[in-house]
Amino acid sequence: MAAVVLVHGLYHRPEHFALVAERLRTAGTEVLVPELHRGSLSADTAAVQAVIDSLPEPPTVLGHSYGGSVITGVRGAGHLVYLAAFVPDGGESAAGLGGASPQLQDAIRPEPDGSTSLRPDRVADILYGDCPEPLAAWAVGLLRAQAPGCGRGIPQRHSWKHTPSTYVVCAQDRAIDPAVQRKMASHCTDVREWQTDHSPFVGQPGLVVGLLQELLAADTSRWPDEGVTRCVGTGDL
Template sequence: MAAVVLVHGLYHCPEHFAVVAERLRAAGTDVVVPELHRGSLPADTAAVQAAVDSLHEPPVVLGHSYGGSVITGLRGAGHLVYLAAFVPDAGESAAGLGGAAPQLQEAIRPEADGFTSLHPGRAVDTLYGDCPGPLADRAAGLLRAQAPGCGRGVPERHSWKHTPSTYVICGQDRAIDPVLQRKMALRCTDAREWQTGHSPFVGQPGLIVELLQGLLATDTPRTGDEGVPTARRRLR
């Protein structure tokens, strides 16, 4: 059975991917959506690695936003999808690459014990500004407080260097600068740009379902002598 692992970003949770997961499962795909919020990048990566290891074949693994740092540290993925996500190289973190755009930084508010959360109204505008109102409000209501330091975590390995990868640039993103996304996309095997905000899984889940189903239906690109995918990078 074809398999997909969906990895959410900071402040988010598995329920944000519910519609995407339901549609993929209805089409016969095995879908796992791990819970992050484990307190650190290594702990989050370990949780997703366990999900990958539980599957019978190398899955397509999608990481959103901070989830890009998480999937960068994985072993055993068949294809990586970076959705408006960070693609760290050696010694790099999401924060070091540029981190949150100013509008997202302004939405962050401190909580007890060093945790932070997002102001609901500002979160709607920043993360879900292109989504229908009821969907945006529901998504904002699912957001959780975030432990400190995850965005400064540095992956121990860099799977995009030897695993086929696709970067999806969200051209109307207010949370991660699209200019930064285009730079990070150059590290991936393939890239495409959607004119959406930061969270198309909320407003346009069909785009993500179509992308993942297309990747599942395509043979994994062969790799070169150093394990680097031989497919040319292209922007669509």
């Protein structure tokens, strides 16, 4: 069975991918959505790696926003999808790449325990501008506090250097500058551009489902001819 691993970004939860996951599962695709918020980029990457390692074939792995830093460090993916996501190169972190809009920065509030959260009254338009109000309110209600430091983590390997990859630029993004996205997209094998906000998996899930199904079909058609080799080593190969 074809498999997809969906990796959320900062402040988000696996439930934010519910609309995409439901449609893919209905179509017969296995979908796994690991929980991040493990306290560091390395711990988040290890959590996603464990999911990939549990699968019999290399999955298509999608990372959103900060999730791009996470999937950059994994081994054994068949295809990487960066959705308005960070694509760090050697020595780079998501925070170092920049691109966060002034509106997003203004919506971040510090919490007493050192974590940060997003102000509910400000983030709906920034993250979910394509959504009707009830859907945006649902997505905002799922947001959670974020431990400090994850965005400053530096991946220990760079899987896009040896794994087919697709970057999706969200051209109406109010959270990460689309110009920064286009620059990062130059690392990827293929680039798409959608006229969407930062979170099309909420506002326009059909676009995300359609892309993943297209990539799964293309990858599956190659397996019988090329075979499948899972990379289990460490470092950039």
